[in-house]
Amino acid sequence: MVKKILIGLMVTALITLVALPLLAQQEEIRVIYDEGQAQATIKSLTFQGTNFIYLKEMVNLFRLDLEWEAITKKVILTSGPDQVIFFVGSSQIMVNDRIKKIIQPPRFSNGAIVLPVEFLSEILDGVLKAKIDWDPKTRILKVSGGRLNVREVRHSSYLDSTRIVIDLLKPLNYRVRKDLPAQVTIDIYDGECNPDQLSLEINDGRVKNIQAFQLPNATQIVIKLPKDLPYKDFTLKNPDRIILDINPPQKRLGYKITTIVIDPGHGGKDPGAIGRGGTREKDVVLAIAKELKNLVSERLGIRVVLTRTGDYFVPLRERTAMANNEKANLFISIHANAALGRARGEGFETYYHSLALTKEAKAVARFENSAIKLEKGSEEPMDQAEFILWDMAHNTYLNESSELAILVQEELSKKLKIRNRKVGQAHFYVLSGADMPSILVEVAFISNPREENMLRNPDFQKRVAEGLYNAIVVYKRSYERSMGLVGAD
Amino acid sequence: MKRKRIVIILGVLILLIIIILISQRERVFYRIPFLAPEENVKLVRLYFASPDADYLKVEARRILREKRITDEAKVLVKELINGPRENLDPTIPPETQLRELYIVPEEKCAYLDFNQAFQTNHPGGSAGELLTIYSLVNTLIDNLEGIERVQILVEGKTIETLAGHIDITRPLPRDSTIVEY
Numbered sequence: 001m002v003k004k005i006l007i008g009l010m011v012t013a014l015i016t017l018v019a020l021p022l023l024a025q026q027e028e029i030r031v032i033y034d035e036g037q038a039q040a041t042i043k044s045l046t047f048q049g050t051n052f053i054y055l056k057e058m059v060n061l062f063r064l065d066l067e068w069e070a071i072t073k074k075v076i077l078t079s080g081p082d083q084v085i086f087f088v089g090s091s092q093i094m095v096n097d098r099i100k101k102i103i104q105p106p107r108f109s110n111g112a113i114v115l116p117v118e119f120l121s122e123i124l125d126g127v128l129k130a131k132i133d134w135d136p137k138t139r140i141l142k143v144s145g146g147r148l149n150v151r152e153v154r155h156s157s158y159l160d161s162t163r164i165v166i167d168l169l170k171p172l173n174y175r176v177r178k179d180l181p182a183q184v185t186i187d188i189y190d191g192e193c194n195p196d197q198l199s200l201e202i203n204d205g206r207v208k209n210i211q212a213f214q215l216p217n218a219t220q221i222v223i224k225l226p227k228d229l230p231y232k233d234f235t236l237k238n239p240d241r242i243i244l245d246i247n248p249p250q251k252r253l254g255y256k257i258t259t260i261v262i263d264p265g266h267g268g269k270d271p272g273a274i275g276r277g278g279t280r281e282k283d284v285v286l287a288i289a290k291e292l293k294n295l296v297s298e299r300l301g302i303r304v305v306l307t308r309t310g311d312y313f314v315p316l317r318e319r320t321a322m323a324n325n326e327k328a329n330l331f332i333s334i335h336a337n338a339a340l341g342r343a344r345g346e347g348f349e350t351y352y353h354s355l356a357l358t359k360e361a362k363a364v365a366r367f368e369n370s371a372i373k374l375e376k377g378s379e380e381p382m383d384q385a386e387f388i389l390w391d392m393a394h395n396t397y398l399n400e401s402s403e404l405a406i407l408v409q410e411e412l413s414k415k416l417k418i419r420n421r422k423v424g425q426a427h428f429y430v431l432s433g434a435d436m437p438s439i440l441v442e443v444a445f446i447s448n449p450r451e452e453n454m455l456r457n458p459d460f461q462k463r464v465a466e467g468l469y470n471a472i473v474v475y476k477r478s479y480e481r482s483m484g485l486v487g488a489d
Numbered sequence: 490m491k492r493k494r495i496v497i498i499l500g501v502l503i504l505l506i507i508i509i510l511i512s513q514r515e516r517v518f519y520r521i522p523f524l525a526p527e528e529n530v531k532l533v534r535l536y537f538a539s540p541d542a543d544y545l546k547v548e549a550r551r552i553l554r555e556k557r558i559t560d561e562a563k564v565l566v567k568e569l570i571n572g573p574r575e576n577l578d579p580t581i582p583p584e585t586q587l588r589e590l591y592i593v594p595e596e597k598c599a600y601l602d603f604n605q606a607f608q609t610n611h612p613g614g615s616a617g618e619l620l621t622i623y624s625l626v627n628t629l630i631d632n633l634e635g636i637e638r639v640q641i642l643v644e645g646k647t648i649e650t651l652a653g654h655i656d657i658t659r660p661l662p663r664d665s666t667i668v669e670y
Contacts, residue, residue, distance in 0.1 A: 003495075006495065006498065006499065006502075009499070009502065010502065027532060027549060028549055039669060041547060265653060266653055270653060272613055272652075272653065273612055273613035273614050273617075273652070274613075281613065316649060316650065316653065317649075335614070335615060335653075335654070336614070337542075337614040337615060337616050337617070338612040338613045338614030338616070338617045339538060339542035339578070339612060339614055339616050339617040339620060340538065340578060340579050340580060340581070340582065340611075340612055340617055340620070340621070341538055341540070341542070341578025341579055342540065342578060344540050344541050344542065344578075345541060345542030345543075345614075345616055345617075346541065349615070349616070351615060421543065422543075424615075424619075425666070426615070426619055426654075426655055427655060427656045427661075428615075428654055428655060428656065429649055429650050429653075429654065429655070429656040429658075430653075430654075432656060440615065440654070442614065442615050442616065445542075445614070445616075446614070447612055447614065447617070
């Protein structure tokens, strides 16, 4: 008898221990677009065993237009030509004038409207022409083929130029044409957008407005200018976006590359990152820097100065000062990467400078408006005056630096068989105050044993140097040709 | 006699359960709403590194609400030092200790003062540094009312960089470009 009680007690205790974590209320749903091309997290609530999500988050997530009539509790959602109408508390949903029913009606929770997750997979998938799968076990919402792959158009006005950025969900082919006076048109093939949300009034003296149109198999972005102005387009990754600069800064006349300062990171008492096998960053970057110096000075006949030629410590400030004193035309800082954790970081990446204070304001990138609304809006736009001041001080070389960074990534990817991570922007101590185009390249992860081995290998070091050399060659050619110093070839 | 033995076994068993509960206190306590009254629990967003060190990602976690914002900030930093529970990577060396934390409301700034291990044991690398710095900056700014900048100090002093890359001489605002949601 007592034994039975004992066993019962033990079983209960065990079950309680195992089941406790399961009882915990989960509060997030992961949204994965197009096989992991993009991700988002949204909040969820549970009522009577059904998962609900916030209407506001869904509207942001799928870029819908929302109308709300408080008296009748009527909600109208619009996406392009499609319309969904429902009343809070009613399980009848009107989709383009046809009535559909869902099991749990939309309801209120603390004053906010919440919808059952089924609303997405039953109603919204048809409207968005997307496949939406909800897996209650893993709490993952898979969205594929959603048509809104042209997500947002934004702009920044600089002193002399205007940058227009088109955020895409994935890389798309596009064409820029100038058929009509004072107008530039971008056709984005297979683009699908919500035209109303993409159109912008700018009127900054260079761009009047931007209008978006949805054609059967393309999104058309029409940029109206007050007069004809030069423009330049290119693409960036992470997230995928098309950039169009109106009246881009002219490349400086008389700009000829005669001196390059190469900065092997760390040195002396500062070993830099150290791999598990004991490889020191300061040693491998010095080897790469010397190799690069040889290539550039021998093949291009350009003067090259190294910020350190041996294993000794040079403060960061002195490295930048050295580049300025030598009147260098390019500054290239060479590093090896590292990260905490399971050392899965891999690949090469190139950074150029940005002032931390302005970064948030400049980079409205990465689905800011979509997925997450933080409890408080911490993303206040930067003070306009602050922005302009900063731009006057730094924008002169920002374009050149970003161009060089992009070239370095491109050329390294031809030489190295490791992952091409990204071109990034951050507030680097050694790049701030450099009076020339400047970049910092992280050639591989020394904290990753596989790449540590590569970094030690003289052949790999040579290939890195060759990649960097090729980027310098392309950069130099593009600059000197644009000034007429070199005949067109 | 037999009864005595059973009482002992029962006692040991109860003791065992208590020990397990205490050892897992953090896990169990914070995850189960009914163990702590709901009004004492706050759901916070902690930023940790994605496994490939590409981005910061959010891990939601329950912490006990603190009366003073400074105490809540300290809890957040300690949770970051403790590291992620889910499939993410840590951003701060485990030997790190928070020496002191000040909040200056007029500056909307939180000052975090770490011990030397924070810098000495940092693995370095631009990627690693960015992840460390912005996991702290973004976590504090996102979860605390009235904080818009975070200044990182080591042993009471401002330092140029953590390991030779990112300038941390001044208070930093939030950065969302390094975050993947």
